[in-house]
Amino acid sequence: MSQQRHYSPLDQVLIQADAALRTLLPFTGHTTRPSPAKLKDETLLSDQESRHVAGLMRINHTGEVCAQGLYQGQALTARLPHVRQAMEHAADEEIDHLAWCEQRIRELGSRPSLLNPIFYGLSFGIGATAGLISDRVSLGFVAATEDQVCKHLDHHLSQIPVTDEKSRAILEQMRVDEAQHSTTALNAGGLRFPAPVKMGMSLLSKVMTFSTYRI
Numbered sequence: 001m002s003q004q005r006h007y008s009p010l011d012q013v014l015i016q017a018d019a020a021l022r023t024l025l026p027f028t029g030h031t032t033r034p035s036p037a038k039l040k041d042e043t044l045l046s047d048q049e050s051r052h053v054a055g056l057m058r059i060n061h062t063g064e065v066c067a068q069g070l071y072q073g074q075a076l077t078a079r080l081p082h083v084r085q086a087m088e089h090a091a092d093e094e095i096d097h098l099a100w101c102e103q104r105i106r107e108l109g110s111r112p113s114l115l116n117p118i119f120y121g122l123s124f125g126i127g128a129t130a131g132l133i134s135d136r137v138s139l140g141f142v143a144a145t146e147d148q149v150c151k152h153l154d155h156h157l158s159q160i161p162v163t164d165e166k167s168r169a170i171l172e173q174m175r176v177d178e179a180q181h182s183t184t185a186l187n188a189g190g191l192r193f194p195a196p197v198k199m200g201m202s203l204l205s206k207v208m209t210f211s212t213y214r215i
């Protein structure tokens with residue numbers, strides 16, 4: 001089904017603005033699945049534990065903001081004739097992740113990062129630029145980003161107290177989804193980036209994690 005609507009430049013601007021606002025304003029994304037945390041009981045965490053988990057969930061939330069920026073930028077410039085639907089499905093799942101993380105951060109008594117607009121803009125630029133270069137580069141970026149996210153999730157899962165079943169349930173489902181997104185992008189022809197590019201990306205992600213854990 002490759003039914004493609006044609007949008008005017010003004011439509012495009014409005015669609016992008018709508019997506020950006022839905023990403024950056026609290027509780028505005030439409031989720032397709034309920035949060036996995038719903039099925040788990042709340043646990044009593046110490047103040048220190050709560051702050052630490054909230055910091056980790058804030059990093060994950062900003063990661064999802066970046067994913068939104070990347071996918072929206074890609075949707076604007078990449079052609080993706082055969083995989084557009086699959087990539088849109090992945091972008092929908094990212095909206096679920098975004099909402100689940102935000103809800104959990106609030107439950108832990110904190111708030112998402114104030115730096116999110118900056119990271120959204122950066123990721124949007126990367127997604128749009130990669131899409132302009134080629135679909136293979138664009139999909140390669142998605143795959144490399146998702147691999148990076150999986151590493152973060154594994155690291156965070158090893159740090160979150162075992163008693164915090166709500167946070168863990170969210171991250172575990174995200175881990176499954178992100179690995180699938182990476183596979184989808186690679187199967188669709190995404191480039192496997194060489195080590196130096198991946199190192200550059202992980203450096204950027206270190207800046208993101210260091211700053212959003214705190215701000």
Ligand SMILES: [Fe+2]
Nearest residue numbers: 064067094097
């Ligand atoms: Fe995600």
Ligand SMILES: [Fe+2]
Nearest residue numbers: 146177178181
């Ligand atoms: Fe993903």
